[in-house]
Amino acid sequence: MKKLLTTLPLGLALLFAESTTQGNEEVYVDKTNYDIYGLKQVEAIRDWGLGDGTGWGELFTFLQANYFSSIFLAIIICVPLAFxxxxxLIGQRKFQHGKSIKVFSSYNIFVHWFTAIPFVMICLTGLVMVFGDKLGGGNFVKFARDVHAIATCIFAPFGILMFLMWFKDSLPRTYDIKWFMIMGGxxxxxxxxxxxxxxxxGQKMWFWVATLGGACMVISGAFLFFQAxxxxxxxVLAIVHNVVGFIIIALLITHIYMSVFAIEGALGSILNGNMGEEEIAILHSYYYEEIKKLGKV
Structure with missing residues (x-):
């Protein structure tokens, strides 16, 4: 009887453990990941199903452990160094800014910045989460995760407005091939x-990556955040989220360099809506001819 009373609790414990681990409904939460992120995240399921040739566990774990953070690190180091x-070697492009032409309306400027600011916040906080373990985890990474979610909720509606606003102007044209052939000069x-x-x-390419790629990130990120x-x-969504993230981070750095450093005064056009006539005539020659015909020059 004494032996029975001793082994009964152990048997019940094993029975309970078996019943709660059957199937794939339960998500294994690694203690380290929980400390870093505060909630169940995709990294917390990285070890589930290893050895199962029918699932994506092996590939996801391999990429997560060996490539994702390394590629992001290479991008945020190499792209700025290239610029x-x-x-x-080339220097900043300079143009006369005597006469200016209104290119962007107040609505354009408003929508652009209410899309751009949360977009940048999403990218920065996303990188914090990518390197969460290297940054020590804890409250800082948890805060970044929350900002990431809030910024996404702001970006999503304004991203749609920006897509509708500049969709027509961002459609590809045959002369875009010539632009790529000379790397925009x-x-x-x-x-x-x-x-x-x-x-x-180049701006058109960034537009499509930021809007369609951004939509892809919002949708995949929502599934990952809520584990839906x-x-x-x-x-699969985590892999897509990271791969699209590579492209977005690289082109975001490119966009910032081109708008702030590569062309003198270029940033002003999306602050006050005006662009110098010479700059338009040189860098946007087809658009310049178009507005000349409309009598805007």
């Missing part, structure tokens, strides 16, 4: 007319 080299110090409309091919699907689907 530093461009700034030193950014590899030359000579100011000569560049084939581009209101937005050049089965584990294999979450793993």
């Amino acid at each position: 530093l080299g461009h700034y030193i 950014y590899l030359s110090k000579e100011n000569r007319p560049i084939p581009a409309g209101k937005f050049n091919a 699907s089965d584990l294999d689907t979450l793993r």
Whole structure:
């Protein structure tokens, strides 16, 4: 009887453990991940299903452990270094700013900044979460996660407005191929007319990445944040989220460099809506001819 009373609790404990781990409904929460992120995250399911050739566990774990953070680190180091080299070797493009032309309306400016600011916050806080373990985890990373979610809620509606606002101007044109062939003239110090409309091919590419890529990040991020699907689907979404993130971070750095450093006074056009006539005539030659025909010059 004494032996029975001793082994009965152990048997019940084993029975309970078996019943709670059957199937894939339960998510294993690693203590380290919980300390870093505060809640169950995709990283907390990284070890579930290893050895199961039918799932995505092996691939997700391999990429998460060996590549994702390394690629992000390479991007945030190498892309700025490349532009530093461009700034030193080619330098800043300068134009006369005597006569200016209204290019962007107050509505354009408002929508742009209410899209851009939360977008940058999403990218920065996303990087904090990528390197959460290296940053010590804790409250700082938890705060970044919360800001990430809030900024996403702001970006989503304004991103839609920006898409509708500049969709037509961002459609590809045949002269965009010529722009890419000469890299927009950014590899030359000579100011000569560049084939581009209101937005050049590089800006158009950024528009599509920021809007459609941003939508992809919002949708996949929502599934990951709320864990609103089965584990294999979450793993696929996590891979997509990271890969699209690589492209977005690289092009965001490019966009910031081009608008702040590569062209003198370029940032002013999206602050006050005005752009110098010479700058339009050189960097947006097709758009310049268009507004000339409309009598705006």
